[in-house]
Amino acid sequence: MLHRLMDLLFPPKCILCGKLLTRQETDLCHDCRTDGPEFIKAKRKIPFVAQWTGIWYYKGAVSESIQRYKFGNARRYADAYARLLALRLQQEDMDTFDILSWIPISPTRQRKRGYDQCYLLAKALGRELGCKPVRVLSKTLDNPPQSGITSSAERRANVLGVYAARNKALFRGKRVLLLDDVITTGSTASECAKTLQYSGVKDVYLATIAVADKK
Ligand SMILES: [Zn+2]
Numbered sequence: 001m002l003h004r005l006m007d008l009l010f011p012p013k014c015i016l017c018g019k020l021l022t023r024q025e026t027d028l029c030h031d032c033r034t035d036g037p038e039f040i041k042a043k044r045k046i047p048f049v050a051q052w053t054g055i056w057y058y059k060g061a062v063s064e065s066i067q068r069y070k071f072g073n074a075r076r077y078a079d080a081y082a083r084l085l086a087l088r089l090q091q092e093d094m095d096t097f098d099i100l101s102w103i104p105i106s107p108t109r110q111r112k113r114g115y116d117q118c119y120l121l122a123k124a125l126g127r128e129l130g131c132k133p134v135r136v137l138s139k140t141l142d143n144p145p146q147s148g149i150t151s152s153a154e155r156r157a158n159v160l161g162v163y164a165a166r167n168k169a170l171f172r173g174k175r176v177l178l179l180d181d182v183i184t185t186g187s188t189a190s191e192c193a194k195t196l197q198y199s200g201v202k203d204v205y206l207a208t209i210a211v212a213d214k215k
Pocket residue numbers: 014015016017018019028029030031032033
């Protein structure tokens with residue numbers, strides 16, 4: 001009942017192009033689902049990450065959608081991204097991890113934004129897969145955003161030692177799936193995976209909404 005009322009007040013729209021959805025459509029309109037942005041095909045090797053998967057390439061309607069999600073308060077997109085990610089994880093045989101977690105933003109940035117977009121994604125994916133996300137990392141330094149830095153070496157240096165492992169007893173010897181919104185060079189994900197492995201995690205898997213071209 002509440003769901004029907006919410007749909008009347010806020011009719012669901014396509015998360016990519018913004019078109020109103022019909023009753024038959026979920027998350028994406030027919031055009032975006034069948035003839036929309038290309039799904040990721042190529043594998044990318046990220047140091048310390050056992051396996052990675054993602055939904056789309058970060059460009060056009062995809063980058064606009066993620067910008068609305070991260071900076072425009074479009075928090076409801078988390079459910080749609082999670083449904084698509086759950087499908088990717090099944091296709092890639094990556095749905096057998098032990099612990100679901102996410103790459104956190106710093107407390108300072110969370111205060112400014114009002115929410116942590118990757119935590120929302122983890123909660124939504126947890127609902128899809130029937131598990132609860134566990135925090136395994138915290139961001140201990142509010143470093144400059146990676147998006148403003150172009151060289152790979154500088155991006156690696158910018159995230160070095162920025163994350164600390166949490167709840168170590170819970171994840172020792174386990175396989176952890178980390179979520180992030182977008183990866184570019186993979187420096188952040190790699191640093192997080194390294195931090196976790198040094199703290200006893202067996203394998204770190206990574207799933208992201210999108211992958212951006214290296215500049
Ligand atoms: Zn659409």
